[in-house]
Amino acid sequence: MNITHFVENLNRGGLERMVLDLVKEQHRQGHKVQVVCLFERGSLAGELDSLGIPVAACHKRTGFDLRALGRARQLLAAHHTEVLHTHNAVAHYQAVLASAGMGIRQVVNTRHGMGAQRKPGRREWLFRRALKATDAVVAVCEAARVDAVRRGIAPAAKTCVVPNGIVLDGFDIASDIMHERLTRLIRVPRGTRIIGSVGRLNWAKDQMSLIRAFRIVRHTRPDTALVLVGDGELRETLRAAAFDEGVAGCVHFLGDRNDVRDLLQGFDLFALSSVTEGYSMALLEACAAGLPIVATDVGGNAEIVHDGTTGHLVPPCDPSALAAAILDLLHATQRASTLGLAARAWVEAHGSMEAMAARYGRLYFGDMEHAS
Structure with missing residues (x-):
């Protein structure tokens, strides 16, 4: 599959580490993968450069940035994106706006936390508007899925759970x-x-x-x-x-x-x-x-x-x-x-990366029932 992951950036953090490891695993499996960053590329991007996996930045400025959206649209089209996998709310509604009318087969969003923002109003409103063009909203734990449905962030029919996984190879225990x-x-x-x-x-x-x-x-x-x-x-x-x-x-x-x-x-x-x-x-x-x-x-x-x-x-x-x-x-x-x-x-x-990648693979083909 041709997969585009859409994130805010690849600076150091738990979300970004999970995206990097998932991208590497999908690349290892033979998929054609790219990462599009809404803002800057970030400090972790070099890890993907060394594997020949494209990482591009849209350099979005404050407010509505038509140039950044145009850049994102060009990147999605050039990659012949079949699966658009966005991460968290801001990256999602920006990516959905950039991809309007492109006919991307599967649009998946992962919400990496509980969505506990101090002023979430406008952000969550824009996120909900983007759900019309979204096939699945993934929570990383059952508690987060239940909370998202309870707060009206996403309808239950579009939600599922894919727990995070990590690369265990070479991960030794404390000594x-x-x-x-x-x-x-x-x-x-x-x-x-x-x-x-x-x-x-x-x-x-x-x-x-x-x-x-x-x-x-x-x-x-x-x-x-x-x-x-x-x-x-x-x-x-x-x-x-x-x-x-x-x-x-x-x-x-x-x-x-x-x-x-x-x-x-x-x-x-x-x-x-x-x-x-x-x-x-x-x-x-x-x-x-x-x-x-x-x-x-x-x-x-x-x-x-x-x-x-x-x-x-x-x-x-x-x-x-x-x-x-x-x-x-x-x-x-x-x-x-x-x-x-x-x-x-x-x-x-x-909690392995292989288990998580397999679940996302099923979800990319629309199998929500067996993704969780």
């Missing part, structure tokens, strides 16, 4: 060697227990609650460090919060990294403090690293973290509950190890 390497990187004593988290530093991930929880953890376990991987608009705010909580010297901000897999293998446990979440790529990767997990019970997190089996679920915005769950895993090391191995077994069975 003492990688742990020691990480302790050297962040310059903490050997034997320090490392609590790690991966995600953009923004309001949705609520690292503020995690820092407050870590202050409680440090009071009982001074042999701990908190590592935050990722960057975002709240970086300096969170640095200030760590200082205010008295833990600035043991909270390590590593920024955006291209070695997240290696870093995960150095953690003792993984913590995710989100107030909203779709189907978290970070949680899937934590499972792949065989890490015990503490996560907030929001969105699709409970579809990945099974409380008491692969980790602990806690309420959002509750630093005390988050700290108690982390301390439980730090104290019960054997049980924590058992939870981590169960997480790895679960992701091997349910």
Whole structure:
């Protein structure tokens, strides 16, 4: 098939990583794939360049940009696009507008989160208008699908669930060697227990609650460090919060990294403090690293973290509950190890890239019943 993936950009993030890995898998299967970026190409585009997979940017400006739409239309036509797969709301309605009247066989949109925007009104209105030219709206977890239908974002008949998947080949579980390497990187004593988290530093991930929880953890376990991987608009705010909580010297901000897999293998446990979440790529990767997990019970997190089996679920915005769950895993090391191995077994069975690509393949042929 001739497949076009339409995204805002390919900057570093969970959505973008999922798109890259799916594109690579579809390319490996022999499909003709391209990626069209509504804005800039993004920092991850080079990974596709090296495989000969086209990545083009429309360089959209603020407001209605007819030139960007024309560029998008040219790219869709030149690729002889049969399947248009868009990602999230803005990319979707822009792509639908650009492709009007082209007769594309299948138009699929994936909503990668729960759609929790602070001011979603106009965006969701435009998204709903574009649904007339949309064959399927994919949610990445059942919780997100139910929520989208409940809020009238998409009709139930056009929705289905395709959980995210990750590439497991070469993804090793956490080890003492990688742990020691990480302790050297962040310059903490050997034997320090490392609590790690991966995600953009923004309001949705609520690292503020995690820092407050870590202050409680440090009071009982001074042999701990908190590592935050990722960057975002709240970086300096969170640095200030760590200082205010008295833990600035043991909270390590590593920024955006291209070695997240290696870093995960150095953690003792993984913590995710989100107030909203779709189907978290970070949680899937934590499972792949065989890490015990503490996560907030929001969105699709409970579809990945099974409380008491692969980790602990806690309420959002509750630093005390988050700290108690982390301390439980730090104290019960054997049980924590058992939870981590169960997480790895679960992701091997349910969270692979191959399984996700197969589901999308069925959906591209209009088989919604068997895509989920």
